[in-house]
Structures are given as structure tokens and as C-alpha cells.
Amino acid sequence: MKTRTWLLRAFAVAVAVVLGACGGGGGGGGGFPIAGLPGATTVTLNGTVTFDSVPNATGTLNYSAIAIKPVRGAVVEVVNGASAVVATASTDASGAYSVSVPSNTTVVVRVKAQMLQTGSGASWDVTVRDNTQSDAIYAMETPAFPTGVVATLTRDVHAPSGWDGASYASTRVGGPFALLDTIYTTQAKVLSVAPGTAFPLLRVFWSVNNVPASGNLALGQIGTTFFTNRSTGRAIYVLGKENVDTDEYDAPVVAHEWGHYYQSAFSRDDSPGGSHSLSELLDRRLAFSEGWGNAWSGIALGRSNYTDSTGPGQAQGGNLNLAAGAPSNPGWFREASIHSILWNLNNQVGFKPIHDTLTATSFKNGVAVTSIHPFTAAFNSAAPGSVGALNALLAGQSINAASNDPFGVQETNGSTVVGLQSFALPMYKAATVGGATSACVTNQAGAGNKLGSYVYLRFTAPAGNHPITVTGPPAADPDFVVYAGRQIAEADGLGASETATVSLPGGEAVLVLNDFNNSSSNTCFTVTIN
Structure with a gap:
């Protein structure tokens, strides 16, 4: 097969921002008729689509080890001179595509940063878009070429990284396809245990202008790489600013955020979010x-470490051992404890029991908020033969392994910080319906979303509308959330008192209370539920 270098092109189309393409072509001649094909009206057009993959094995991007990998599952369109799509296909696991196209027609091959499969079984629609260019889908195209009258014609398409040895000197065509490849891998892991999974629509937003500064998403001010589920749908925003922070080749970072997509789509996630270390x-x-996000990155990608590059030349970064738990003060309140438990559990029993647990009704719709304790209770029901493996891992991180204790009633580890234990335990406090309950929080472990920043009240009430009032000291600003098998109400007004009428389904519920001002080491509120 002849090899031909294709020029990078910028070609605006209605649904795509075209990054460009380069690759090889040839096979079957240059459009001349061949014997045995008089009057042929179609040509078989095939090829392989690849991208430059920049590895991050230890925390920094290694441009000297760039590997060419197949673009898997991507939408391929063949477009004629009138901008009409004359054939479509998706690349296979080897990056190959094959379509039938009209003979004697000038066409281009367009590869979109999109994976699409519809139907009643397994399905998905994943796109990689530029949030700084009206959310257009990334794509790359070949130069136009004639199909001629031949049996077969080959056009390979390659997405280069744009790296010239010192910087990104040309268009970073490979970036969107690296992101697509990570999503392909994460989906494949789920499909390996649940082959009929229908994945909700996912949009991934990446731009070379995406920076770690908060502000206008359309200007690239995304703050960090993150997952969100807003009224516009589920999305992952990815950093891309060279010499500052780029994540398109940091597969563990992207897989971590896809783990939050998984929770949103198939399981449950009550996390308040915010900064953490x-x-x-x-x-x-x-x-x-x-902890789940970290563990999932290793489970999905088949690796034991989590890496994230940053800084000039993407030559700085971090390298986290997923098998190791918290080096000190382990427990249910430590991210490292959780990721080590879940990663090692997968290593010992496989992903299916974990998937069955996270998607179980008892976990998704239970009264207890999402944490390791309701996971343990659900796992013991979903995978009774693997209970011993989980129990040993829990014990190794100083977490109680009671078999049916979603509320952590038997938990005795409130951390080793003197004075913090009384805020951490018991994990849920009983609240009186029709009377007043005292509930206290602390800022001893830090601001906002740390251990002791929230107090958890457990109560039982009949179905109906129930006024709830929380009153605190003048410097405080109480906020609360009510759960009854997922969140059902939230109150986050201003001032030292918060009131809301909550429609409860009847039965047990949980109220989670915090001081938005995080005002002291011991802030107590009076909670009245009527």
C-alpha cells in the first residue's frame, strides 16, 4: 500500500470542528477503471483510524514513548462535494472501518470524536466537544479524493498529538480521540459484566483553552476536570491548557470522572463535592x-496507580498507589481507605460483585446516605460468597465489618483526633419527631466538607408534609438536606435559622445538617421536626 502524507485542515461544518488529519492512502489504484468492473457504481472504501497516545505511567507525560493506537468505536462519515453524507460506519476495536461509496465521486473521510450505538440493547452516545467553540463536536477529515471505478480503495486516518519535541507546535488533533479512547475503555469494563447496558448520553468538553480557574465555561474557565449532571445533561469538563494542566492524556483522571458518571447513571452519589485531599x-x-472514583480508574484501566500530570511541559505531577490505604488514621472518612478497599476487592473477586452492589436497590434506594457502610451491607447480600474478602479489607482500614449495618451503628472508629470523635460518632443520631433535638457540628477537621462538618439525624415520620426548623447561634448559617431513599429536599437560605416544609413518603428518613459558615469548633443547633 502506498503511503501519503495528508495536510492538516481547518474545515468548518455544521456539527463539527475539524481539527485535521494525516495518514496513509492508496490501494486499488488512483481511481482508474479495472478489468472486470465495467460500469461499476460503488466502491468499497476502507481504512484504519489511529491516534497518538501519550503515556503517563508515573505522573508525567512521556512524549518520548508516544504510541500509535486505534481509534475505537468512532463514527466515520464519507461526505461528497455537496456536503452530503453518502456513507457512515463506526470503527471496530482495531480502528478499522469499511463502507460502500459511489464510484467516480469526490469525497472526504470524516472521523468524528463520537461513539454512537442505538437500539434496544447496549447503547450509547458519547461526544467530545469544544466548550469554547459553541460546544461543537471535534472531528478530523482527509483531503478530498476521487473514488474512481475500482473494487476497493483505502484511506487511513491518523490523529497526531501535535508535539514537536518541545511543545505543542501544531494542532492537537489526538486530544479528543485520546479522551474518546478512555471512555471506550470504561464502557467496555461495564459491558463485560452487564452486556445490555444502555448508557445515558454523555458529553465531554475539552479545549486547549480550558484552565484551572473558575469563571465562564465558554471561555475555558472550568476550574478543574470535573463531572456534572445538570439540566442540560451529564457532562465531563477536561483541562487542556499546555504548560499549566492538561488532562486529555491523563487517562486515570478522566476515568475517575467517568466513575462519577457511572454513579449518576446507574447507582447513587450523595457527595457534597468540594475540595479534598x-x-x-x-x-x-x-x-x-x-475513593470510588480513584478505585474505578484502576479497575477500568487495568492499572494499580492513579497519575495526573501538570506544570511546564506536563513534566510535573502525582502518582498514587491505589492498593495502599491511608498511611495513618485510616477509616470510613479517608479517601485512600475507600479506594484501597474497592481496588483490592476488585483485584480479589472481580468487578461483577461490585457492580451488582452499586446497582442494587438496597444501595440505590436505601435510607442511609452513600458511604462504605451501606455498600458493605448491600455487598453482603449481592455477593455472600465474597464477604470474607471485603471484611478483611475493611478491618485493614479500621472500619467495622458488621454484615447488615448500613447506618454504621456498630462503628467505633471516630478518628484518632482528640475531641473529634464525639462529632463523628455515633454516625447517625436519633431525632425526635414532634419535639426538639440538639445537633452539633465542628470545624476541627477543616472547612466545608470534612469529618464533623455535618451531623446526621435519623427519624421516622408518617407520610405527609412536615415543617422542619433549624435554629443556631447568630454567627451560624444552618443548611440541611433530607433523604428518604435519595435526596428529597434541601434548605439553604441565609441567616441563623432555616425552615422548610418537607413532603415525606412515610417511614424512616435522614436529615443532614451543616453550618455553611463553618463558624466554630462546636456549633450546636436546635432541630424541630413536626
């Missing part, structure tokens, strides 16, 4: 959510 003692919901 491995050294901090976290709120139980945040610790479980972020």
Missing part, C-alpha cells in the same frame, strides 16, 4: 465518592 478527614459521602 488524601491527607484530610472527609465527610463520609465525599470519602466514598472520591
